[in-house]
Amino acid sequence: MMRLPRFRYFAPRTISEALKIKSDSGPESAFVAGGTDLYPNMKRRQQTPRVVIGLSRIPALQRLRFGSEGVTLGAGLLLSRVETDGRIRRDYPGLAHAISEISTPPLRNMGTLGGNLLLDTRCNYYDQNYEWRQAINFCMKKDGEICWVAPGSPRCLAVQSADSVPVLIALNARALLASREGEREIAVEDLYRNDGIDYVTKRPDELLTEVRLPSPDGWRGSYRKLRRRGSFDFPVLSVGAAIRRDGEKVAGARLVLGGVASAPLRLTRSEEALLGRPLDETSIAGAAEAAAGPSRPMDNTDFSFLWRKEMTAKFVALALRDLA
Numbered sequence: 001m002m003r004l005p006r007f008r009y010f011a012p013r014t015i016s017e018a019l020k021i022k023s024d025s026g027p028e029s030a031f032v033a034g035g036t037d038l039y040p041n042m043k044r045r046q047q048t049p050r051v052v053i054g055l056s057r058i059p060a061l062q063r064l065r066f067g068s069e070g071v072t073l074g075a076g077l078l079l080s081r082v083e084t085d086g087r088i089r090r091d092y093p094g095l096a097h098a099i100s101e102i103s104t105p106p107l108r109n110m111g112t113l114g115g116n117l118l119l120d121t122r123c124n125y126y127d128q129n130y131e132w133r134q135a136i137n138f139c140m141k142k143d144g145e146i147c148w149v150a151p152g153s154p155r156c157l158a159v160q161s162a163d164s165v166p167v168l169i170a171l172n173a174r175a176l177l178a179s180r181e182g183e184r185e186i187a188v189e190d191l192y193r194n195d196g197i198d199y200v201t202k203r204p205d206e207l208l209t210e211v212r213l214p215s216p217d218g219w220r221g222s223y224r225k226l227r228r229r230g231s232f233d234f235p236v237l238s239v240g241a242a243i244r245r246d247g248e249k250v251a252g253a254r255l256v257l258g259g260v261a262s263a264p265l266r267l268t269r270s271e272e273a274l275l276g277r278p279l280d281e282t283s284i285a286g287a288a289e290a291a292a293g294p295s296r297p298m299d300n301t302d303f304s305f306l307w308r309k310e311m312t313a314k315f316v317a318l319a320l321r322d323l324a
């Protein structure tokens with residue numbers, strides 16, 4: 001049985017209290033929301049914070065507010081709460097669907113939206129217990145020197161695998177980050193960096209407090225995910241799509257790939273292939289074909305990477321057909 005290492009646990013009731021504890025505890029501390037990612041990582045000694053700051057007792061992180069500008073989702077909202085909310089299902093069905101594809105119902109009753117956005121990147125050589133990783137002399141992401149996927153690579157290629165992220169980016173979501181220095185709002189798209197170790201632009205002292213979605217205003221989103229088991233599995237290729245039509249023609253398109261790099265990937269050429277055209281089999285085929293080039297999965301998750309690349313066009317087409 002894998003056991004957690006020893007750590008001190010704090011359970012603040014307010015955002016400012018959480019930020020103060022974080023600043024007082026320094027780099028050897030971590031926030032935890034549902035713990036469905038952090039605690040398994042701690043058991044495998046991939047993350048070893050000496051201080052853990054629980055967020056689940058902070059009511060301000062659990063608000064769900066609808067307004068004329070859109071919806072504000074507290075980072076501490078349970079995934080199951082977001083997935084089952086009637087207004088989210090009506091106005092953002094693509095997001096509700098993406099969240100319903102995350103892990104299992106019990107884990108969605110623990111895991112939060114914020115924890116999903118900040119999910120650790122994944123790799124076959126990293127998602128192993130300590131002894132397994134020790135037997136290969138570890139890797140660059142934790143405790144080692146080399147990348148076993150691409151030994152010549154100066155950077156870790158672990159994969160962005162959070163299901164909510166591609167569709168949130170497609171829907172133009174924004175993230176609110178708080179620190180003791182104040183707040184800043186950034187596009188969710190700008191939260192990620194294509195580096196398997198340093199994979200978010202959020203500073204360690206910053207708390208993700210809210211995710212903001214603009215009102216649908218004609219935009220409709222969808223999500224498709226490739227995984228081995230239909231019941232539950234992380235995505236090894238995923239597509240978030242959002243389309244806005246003007247009459248019969250596509251007036252706006254945003255397409256995002258997940259599961260193929262350390263950051264989500266915008267498919268700008270595919271987006272351009274749709275603009276000004278009806279969303280039919282011809283335009284969908286053009287957008288799908290344009291997606292295959294930029295999709296360059298590495299050999300570090302389930303399934304052959306060549307097959308995952310081949311599947312890119314098919315999954316882009318599936319996500320677009322959901323909107324046609």
Ligand SMILES: Cc1cc2nc3c(=O)[nH]c(=O)nc-3n(C[C@H](O)[C@H](O)[C@H](O)COP(=O)(O)OP(=O)(O)OC[C@H]3O[C@@H](n4cnc5c(N)ncnc54)[C@H](O)[C@@H]3O)c2cc1C
Pocket residue numbers: 030031032033034035036037038039040055075076079101102103104107110111112113114115116117118119120161162163164206207208209232233234235
């Ligand atoms: C068996 C299993 C299957 C899974 N399958 C999937 C899947 O298919 N798809 C998928 O996307 N995920 C999957 N997950 C991962 C996980 O359950 C979800 O990603 C979940 O949303 C994580 O949320 P959490 O609140 O539990 O995160 P936590 O574990 O609490 O935190 C995750 C990370 O985010 C940080 N963090 C959390 N909240 C904040 C905040 N507000 N501000 C700053 N930092 C914060 C933590 O410090 C930590 O680094 C799976 C997990 C398991 C165990």
Ligand code: SF4
Pocket residue numbers: 122123124125126139140141142146147148149150155156157158196300
């Ligand atoms: S991509 Fe390379 S460095 Fe990153 S986790 Fe995998 S083996 Fe380690």
